[in-house]
Amino acid sequence: xxxxxxxxxxxxxxxxxxxxxxxxxxxxxxxxxxxxxMINWAMGEFYMIGSYAQWFLVSFFFGSAFWFLGVLATAVIxxxxxxxxxxxxxxxxxxxxxERKDEYGTVVTIAxxxxxxxxxxxxxxxxxxxxxIDLGRIMxxxxxxxxxxxxAFLGALIIIGLFYYLLNYTWLGRAFRAGSQxxxxxxxxxxxxLRIDQIAFAIGVTLAGLAGALLAPVFNVFPENGAVTTMxxxxxxxxxxxxxxxxxxxxxxxxxxVESLGSVFIDTxxxxxxxxxxxxxxxxxxxxxxxxxxxxxx
Amino acid sequence: xxNKTFSRSLNFVLIGAASVGILAGPLFLNDYWQxxxxxxxxxxxxxxxxxxxxxxxxxxxxxxxxxxxLGGYASGLMIYHLKxxxxxxxIAAVLVTAGTGFLLGLLVLKMRGIxxxxxxxxxxxxxxxxxxxxxxxxxxxxxxAVPSLFDSLAPIxxxxxxxxxxxxxxxxxxxVLRSPIGSFIRAIRDDELAAKAMGVDTVKWKLxxxxxxxxxxxxxxxxxxxxxxxxxxxxxSFNEIGKVVIMVVFGGLGNFAGPxxxxxxxVIISELTRDFGSWNMxxxxxIVIVIMRLYREGLAEFFRNWIQKLFGKKPAxxxxxxx
Numbered sequence: 001x002x003x004x005x006x007x008x009x010x011x012x013x014x015x016x017x018x019x020x021x022x023x024x025x026x027x028x029x030x031x032x033x034x035x036x037x038m039i040n041w042a043m044g045e046f047y048m049i050g051s052y053a054q055w056f057l058v059s060f061f062f063g064s065a066f067w068f069l070g071v072l073a074t075a076v077i078x079x080x081x082x083x084x085x086x087x088x089x090x091x092x093x094x095x096x097x098x099e100r101k102d103e104y105g106t107v108v109t110i111a112x113x114x115x116x117x118x119x120x121x122x123x124x125x126x127x128x129x130x131x132x133i134d135l136g137r138i139m140x141x142x143x144x145x146x147x148x149x150x151x152a153f154l155g156a157l158i159i160i161g162l163f164y165y166l167l168n169y170t171w172l173g174r175a176f177r178a179g180s181q182x183x184x185x186x187x188x189x190x191x192x193x194l195r196i197d198q199i200a201f202a203i204g205v206t207l208a209g210l211a212g213a214l215l216a217p218v219f220n221v222f223p224e225n226g227a228v229t230t231m232x233x234x235x236x237x238x239x240x241x242x243x244x245x246x247x248x249x250x251x252x253x254x255x256x257x258v259e260s261l262g263s264v265f266i267d268t269x270x271x272x273x274x275x276x277x278x279x280x281x282x283x284x285x286x287x288x289x290x291x292x293x294x295x296x297x298x
Numbered sequence: 299x300x301n302k303t304f305s306r307s308l309n310f311v312l313i314g315a316a317s318v319g320i321l322a323g324p325l326f327l328n329d330y331w332q333x334x335x336x337x338x339x340x341x342x343x344x345x346x347x348x349x350x351x352x353x354x355x356x357x358x359x360x361x362x363x364x365x366x367x368l369g370g371y372a373s374g375l376m377i378y379h380l381k382x383x384x385x386x387x388x389i390a391a392v393l394v395t396a397g398t399g400f401l402l403g404l405l406v407l408k409m410r411g412i413x414x415x416x417x418x419x420x421x422x423x424x425x426x427x428x429x430x431x432x433x434x435x436x437x438x439x440x441x442x443a444v445p446s447l448f449d450s451l452a453p454i455x456x457x458x459x460x461x462x463x464x465x466x467x468x469x470x471x472x473x474v475l476r477s478p479i480g481s482f483i484r485a486i487r488d489d490e491l492a493a494k495a496m497g498v499d500t501v502k503w504k505l506x507x508x509x510x511x512x513x514x515x516x517x518x519x520x521x522x523x524x525x526x527x528x529x530x531x532x533x534x535s536f537n538e539i540g541k542v543v544i545m546v547v548f549g550g551l552g553n554f555a556g557p558x559x560x561x562x563x564x565v566i567i568s569e570l571t572r573d574f575g576s577w578n579m580x581x582x583x584x585i586v587i588v589i590m591r592l593y594r595e596g597l598a599e600f601f602r603n604w605i606q607k608l609f610g611k612k613p614a615x616x617x618x619x620x621x
């Protein structure tokens with residue numbers, strides 16, 4: 001293939017745009033990790049629920065012109081689902097003085113992932129759906145870009161901005177940051193740490209669900225659509241450093257770029273594999289990830 | 299002490315009865331149920347070797363099904379492209395899975411707990427997507443035809459083959475757990491830093507156990523591939539490792555008897571409820587969630603307590619093979 005600067009730029013932009021969505025996913029995973037020190041393996045399934053919710057709401061309620069209302073409603077739905085799931089499954093980890101929390105958290109969320117994924121298959125069939133949203137094409141610096149992708153990119157930027165504001169300029173955000181540093185400490189200043197966990201979990205899965213809702217018209221809606229995005233989310237948090245939000249944001253952009261350029265310069269079919277190769281390279285250079293700090297052994 | 303002896307003799311009786319039952323199985327099982335038993339035995343090997351990683355060493359790997367598939371694909375691709383014999387295919391399967399297991403072990407060596415699970419999962423998904431994407435070489439979703447081991451596809455020979463394989467590999471794993479290595483890896487699981495301070499070569503044993511368990515999965519995968527005679531990327535999917543995790547948790551994580559009970563239970567229930575399609579997995583995952591919430595010791599422990607109550611003994615406190 002003849003590689004011109006325009007082509008390169010085009011794929012760079014495409015990479016950055018999809019990278020912002022990956023970053024959203026990764027921030028959700030890493031945010032939950034930073035507060036509760038657990039990985040939510042069902043993250044991709046919340047992405048899936050988000051995409052189904054968006055498809056359902058746009059198809060039957062808001063219509064394609066008001067797709068952004070669908071995104072807002074999806075956020076509310078996912079937040080409520082997150083609150084309930086956390087209360088049922090994750091809260092006992094901390095409220096019952098459980099031993100080997102890691103093991104419980106991993107097994108229970110893997111089971112939850114299988115449950116939600118197969119439930120979706122049973123309820124909706126394996127068919128691929130897509131919300132009827134077409135925002136045409138827009139030109140950025142003379143290069144055509146799919147409107148749906150651009151809208152998803154803008155949405156992701158806005159959500160990341162709001163999330164940043166929440167974390168850094170509100171009382172709740174301060175409580176989250178304190179909780180991620182010292183769970184006992186925030187209890188001594190009178191913060192209900194179990195409530196903080198619950199809200200953090202709900203926010204984390206809402207971020208995944210929003211990624212799903214925004215990407216629904218781009219990547220389609222089917223029961224296993226969360227798997228690939230989750231894999232990328234996990235790769236990103238290893239690349240960026242576990243528990244680091246800036247790491248998740250930068251890692252997401254880098255992964256998007258690596259994938260996009262890899263698929264144009266090497267092979268499109270292997271698009272989803274470049275992330276892992278990139279991960280190995282990063283780990284060889286910096287074993288803790290880009291922003292990761294060396295973990296202190298107890 | 300008495301409890302320990304009782305528990306051990308109980309184990310021998312149970313194992314003896316189960317072996318006789320399985321050996322005599324084909325007398326009263328038709329081909330279909332023999333097939334179900336073969337699948338159960340395959341999953342027992344897979345689940346027991348995963349238990350070695352997750353239950354005993356604390357290496358919560360989510361790439362175990364990948365090694366089973368790699369064993370099958372290594373042999374299948376050698377035979378498909380180079381027209382070698384099945385024996386050469388077996389050697390290829392062992393070498394490839396041991397080598398990959400060692401390399402993955404190196405990659406995740408410094409990672410602890412959850413970090414490791416995430417990395418192995420990314421590895422596993424990448425392998426699945428690669429095999430699907432490189433369809434010119436692997437035949438991808440179309441499926442790779444693999445020759446069968448015997449000239450007839452009747453399951454009876456495979457039945458005894460898998461039984462011998464299962465007994466051999468379980469014995470091997472049992473011996474490893476009984477040896478000092480068993481203590482080393484449990485020490486690593488409980489507190490890696492303390493184990494290191496006590497002089498356990500943590501790097502060496504973590505790499506060893508990863509390579510060892512991966513190779514066992516690869517060998518099981520090799521035989522299974524040559525039994526089902528077709529391979530596709532589906533066997534690398536998350537559902538597969540999910541099933542293995544469910545089997546082990548169902549039976550009891552970190553309990554040697556756990557996978558032996560959990561794997562056949564899940565396979566048989568899944569066959570009996572086959573008509574319900576995807577509801578199958580919905581039910582299992584619900585069962586696992588309930589077990590995890592309410593009875594975390596698993597079925598093996600439940601039965602042990604139950605049988606011992608039946609004989610009026612207190613449950614054993616210090617069984618060497620469970621913690």
